Amino acid sequence: MKKLLVLLLLFTVTFTYSQNDDDKLQLEKIYKTSLTNGKSYEWLDYLSNQIGGRLSGSYNAEKAVQYTKSQLDSLGLDRVWLQPVMVPKWVRGIKEYAYIESSPGKTNQVNICALGGSVATPEGGLKAEVIEVKGIDDLATIGKEKIEGKIVFYNRPMQPELIHTFEAYGNCVDQRYAGAMEAAKYGAVGVIVRSMNLRLDDLPHTGSMSYGETPENKRIPAAAISTNDAELLSGMLALDKSLKFYFSQKCKVYPDVQSYNVIGEIKGNEYPNEIITVGGHLDSWDLGDGSHDDGAGCVQSMDVLRLLKETGYKPKRTIRVVLFMNEENGLRGGKKYAEEAKGKGENHVFALESDSGGFTPRGFSFDCDEANFNKILQWKSLFEPYLIHYFEKGYSGADIGPLKDTGLVLAGLRPDSQRYFDHHHASNDTFEHVNKRELELGAATMASLVYLIDKYGTLLPKKVKG
Structure with a gap:
């Protein structure tokens, strides 16, 4: 009996170390791929400099919808589609x-x-x-x-x-x-x-x-x-x-017009009905080109799916990127997405939003119960080599907020915010103020958390009733 207990203990220690070692290696692959072969900066360059400010209901917003859909189509995802949503149209x-x-x-x-x-x-x-x-x-x-x-x-x-x-x-x-x-x-x-x-x-x-x-x-x-x-x-x-x-x-207010949320997903191979969502908002104000708010969040979210594919990871759960329309002056996209998710009885277990600029990532804030927060805290040491140290409970994001009452875990990427309001909603929210390396570190940080959530799941997610 004593020998059996020793063997069981050795097996447990070895198994635990092996899992942690695998996670460490996967995070290394994600960060290396993002920093040496990232796409987020290239995508943002086009979104900002070839399209520009993407005010809800504008021609530029519709160009951004078509561009980001085409880029998601090129990634070989399992499904890419547009979700119609009526949005306000205000012209300066x-x-x-x-x-x-x-x-x-x-x-x-x-x-x-x-x-x-x-x-x-x-x-x-x-x-x-x-x-x-x-x-x-x-x-x-x-x-x-x-x-x-x-x-x-x-x-x-x-x-x-x-x-x-x-x-x-x-x-x-x-x-x-x-x-x-x-x-x-x-x-x-x-x-x-x-x-x-x-x-x-x-x-x-x-x-x-x-x-x-x-x-x-x-x-x-x-x-x-x-x-x-x-x-x-x-x-x-x-x-x-x-x-x-x-x-x-x-300025003038016009009748509402139709626009779209842009959505793409990789189907899970074990729990395809459990959905992990990552996203940002595609619309911006019109004074600058919306690079920090929130072009950065959109391209980082798109790159999360590409990074997981590029590193050879096969998700257990369905991982979905959502580029929300109309966060800035109505939140119509976020509300529409949640409404359809509930209507279809979709089971969202985790949602992550990036809407705080493309600055150096510091960590995440989580809107969840103590049990899930404590589980996530166990992964904190995996992020420390990348100087990611901020894991706190708090606000997640506006667009994923309407999903909250479905019982899922919500999170927001938290970059260094000291310079954010120098650019927020102003004419200097432009591409040259985004640092390539900082943007790519943010994409890798998001992909790493999504990987861990997918691998280990969340605790007792509640299913949505249709």
Whole structure:
């Protein structure tokens, strides 16, 4: 009996080591292949420089759909298809123009851009006095009497002391999203919002905004102003509260149009009905070419499937790449994908999203229960040779969020975010600001996690009822 126990113990130790050694070798192959024969940078080059900004409902967005589908077709996947989805169509129009008027004829031109979904200013533009606030809550304190007929200037900066820059973003983005809707209730005629940017520069940053249930004839124009010009406006208001602000924008909302999510998959050879999804959003804003947000996430996700094929790995579960349409101003693609998945009774067990830029990967955040999180933590040491160390519970991603109530494990790639908001939704979100090696490291990091999830599975995934 004693000999048998010793043999069993030796077998267990050998088996465990063998599995870990196999995993180590597979990760080495994935990283080597990505860094020496990656496709993500080449794909992003075309997406950014040959197509450009891919605003939802635009011609460029449709070109991106066709291009990425053709590239997935070339990979020899088991299936590639387009999933129709109706999306909003908002057009910016000619470049916006704005100035601060300190006295008749004395003006300072400033940099603005319309917020996505905003209405246009009246013909000839809009000029009014300005009232500065630090947030939406200030409106009630100031009152309608002092706000009516004026332009509300939201000037709450992102908090520089917060190391997690997405936390700083989350703490002030409400003024961009709901600022116009709330200011209109107090009789404001327009809204100017400080750009969501941690540094001081001359670039206005756009982003989505909502009017909620505000009637169309009560909707007021909303624009972002660069951080440098927000500082200038605030300083001038401190000296003269009677100065005026002028801005003109020609944006327009059109009826919804049809677009597509782009989807490709490799069928699992043991558990084909268990689905692992990896993706990013194909649409972008129109000021730059959307390289970081989220061209990088799309090409990394595409390369996950190619890297697994290239290294000879045969998935147990079905691995699916989804390039979601309309994350930026509606989340229609993510909602449509989840809706159809539930309707078909698909059993998603894991979903990974990359939507934080193509910077150096640091790790992942996971939205899951403790049992699955603790299981994933056992693999953390495999990533340490690649300087991947961040494994925390937290937010995963907007497009995979609608899948959450199906009981699967959600994860988000977490690159270094310190420079992300320098480019986010601005005209400098362009290809030259993406580092090839950093992008390829991110693709390899994603592929490695997908490999481990596929090999070992998740704990007690709940099946979706059709």
